[in-house]
Amino acid sequence: MTVKKSQLDIFNSQLGDFLDQSPTPFHAVKTMTDMLAEAGFIALSETEEWSLKSGEKYFVTRNGSSVIAFVVGTDALSETGIRIAGAHTDSPCLMIKPQPELLNNQYYQLGVEVYGGALLNPWFDRDLSIAGRIIYKDKDAQLKQKLVNFEDPVAMIPSLAIHLDREANSGRTINAQTDIPPILMQAQEKQDFHQLLSERFLTDDERVVDYELCLYDVQQAATLGLKKEFFASARLDNLLSCFVATQALIQAQTHSTSLIVCNDHEEVGSVSSVGADGPFLESVVERLCQNDSAASNKARVLGSSLLISCDNAHAVHPNFSSKHDQGHSPLLNGGPVIKVNVKQRYATNGVTASLFRQMCEAVDVPVQTFVSRSDLGCGSTIGPVTSAKLGVPTLDVGIPQLAMHSCREVTGSADPLRLTAVLTHFFNLSGKLQVELQTVVDE
Numbered sequence: 355m356t357v358k359k360s361q362l363d364i365f366n367s368q369l370g371d372f373l374d375q376s377p378t379p380f381h382a383v384k385t386m387t388d389m390l391a392e393a394g395f396i397a398l399s400e401t402e403e404w405s406l407k408s409g410e411k412y413f414v415t416r417n418g419s420s421v422i423a424f425v426v427g428t429d430a431l432s433e434t435g436i437r438i439a440g441a442h443t444d445s446p447c448l449m450i451k452p453q454p455e456l457l458n459n460q461y462y463q464l465g466v467e468v469y470g471g472a473l474l475n476p477w478f479d480r481d482l483s484i485a486g487r488i489i490y491k492d493k494d495a496q497l498k499q500k501l502v503n504f505e506d507p508v509a510m511i512p513s514l515a516i517h518l519d520r521e522a523n524s525g526r527t528i529n530a531q532t533d534i535p536p537i538l539m540q541a542q543e544k545q546d547f548h549q550l551l552s553e554r555f556l557t558d559d560e561r562v563v564d565y566e567l568c569l570y571d572v573q574q575a576a577t578l579g580l581k582k583e584f585f586a587s588a589r590l591d592n593l594l595s596c597f598v599a600t601q602a603l604i605q606a607q608t609h610s611t612s613l614i615v616c617n618d619h620e621e622v623g624s625v626s627s628v629g630a631d632g633p634f635l636e637s638v639v640e641r642l643c644q645n646d647s648a649a650s651n652k653a654r655v656l657g658s659s660l661l662i663s664c665d666n667a668h669a670v671h672p673n674f675s676s677k678h679d680q681g682h683s684p685l686l687n688g689g690p691v692i693k694v695n696v697k698q699r700y701a702t703n704g705v706t707a708s709l710f711r712q713m714c715e716a717v718d719v720p721v722q723t724f725v726s727r728s729d730l731g732c733g734s735t736i737g738p739v740t741s742a743k744l745g746v747p748t749l750d751v752g753i754p755q756l757a758m759h760s761c762r763e764v765t766g767s768a769d770p771l772r773l774t775a776v777l778t779h780f781f782n783l784s785g786k787l788q789v790e791l792q793t794v795v796d797e
Contacts, residue, residue: 435658470621663737689720
């Protein structure tokens with residue numbers, strides 16, 4: 355894959371803008387749907403009847419935190435199945451509790467709850483802001499919602515000085531209840547956080563009823579390294595894959611029905627109405643099949659389909675290379691990674707992996723493989739959950755990164771564009787995919 359430096363710079367600049375504008379799943383979905391609408395995709399509502407037209411492009415959201423976008427192919431759905439790329443919109447973070455107000459030694463703080471498997475140490479001594487959505491009552495007593503973002507750094511979690519904790523560099527643990535409430539300001543008495551939100555984001559005759567808010571690091575995405583070979587940002591896991599999948603679908607000139615699904619709640623198990631273990635994707639597939647009279651047998655359609663679950667992979671860390679299995683140590687800028695696990699924490703099998711290798715070869719993109727050490731646990735993705743729920747052939751892939759689940763992560767600057775090229779090629783493939791192979795028996 356030959357890419358001009360200007361192309362790479364433009365792509366990564368757009369990726370950085372997307373990440374900076376998407377501090378929460380709600381903001382990510384809003385940014386993605388804006389991109390899709392600008393590219394000609396039509397917004398649908400789950401509560402209305404759909405009249406889908408061949409060749410047209412659509413998207414639908416649920417809860418404002420999950421999104422599915424698709425192109426209705428001109429080829430028969432019953433013959434080609436659905437080309438699906440999946441990702442997730444959520445990232446480990448610190449969520450603000452419903453009644454968060456704390457006052458300690460004249461410091462006004464907020465109680466927080468850890469969302470997902472976050473690395474907590476990197477959250478200390480950062481310039482933090484607050485974003486999410488608020489539910490409010492307007493002047494007519496009607497409930498409405500609004501996306502909000504303080505944007506400015508308004509909070510921090512200061513470290514305890516080394517003089518007061520001589521074991522900080524050798525054996526300190528973090529208590530998620532007592533050690534990480536952020537400081538917002540100095541105060542003589544508690545102030546109602548709902549009221550602070552109302553004053554900041556609403557008019558005098560409106561008031562906040564509830565919210566879903568989190569802290570985030572205000573440091574923007576950046577390309578770094580002496581040769582600009584690294585890309586650093588918050589929420590690379592897994593908004594990077596969301597951006598890549600969206601760009602691939604926008605760029606595709608597909609004749610087959612092609613779809614991206616970006617679910618919320620992957621970091622906490624996917625069990626929700628908007629998660630991969632919920633009914634969102636299945637309901638959209640059902641409607642696509644109903645739209646094609648020849649595709650009434652959903653099992654036949656899904657049996658001919660393929661899901662590429664995209665979720666970042668563990669690159670080998672130069673200081674901790676022993677944490678990787680020998681021969682399975684992905685490198686930054688080494689190309690996308692096929693993720694394999696015999697306990698089905700990843701949904702890849704030999705056939706789906708081979709198909710992906712062919713796609714990478716077709717667009718001249720290198721490919722790597724990851725398997726966890728046999729004596730270490732393995733994370734998971736939306737891949738196995740979606741595959742088990744729908745019965746769709748699946749593989750798990752990801753762009754290699756370092757510092758996974760930190761509030762600032764690092765990947766290679768060349769790999770996001772590479773995976774975009776592979777997914778675009780995947781959507782553009784014509785005819786029926788070889789998801790089931792004929793068995794050759796030697797006589």
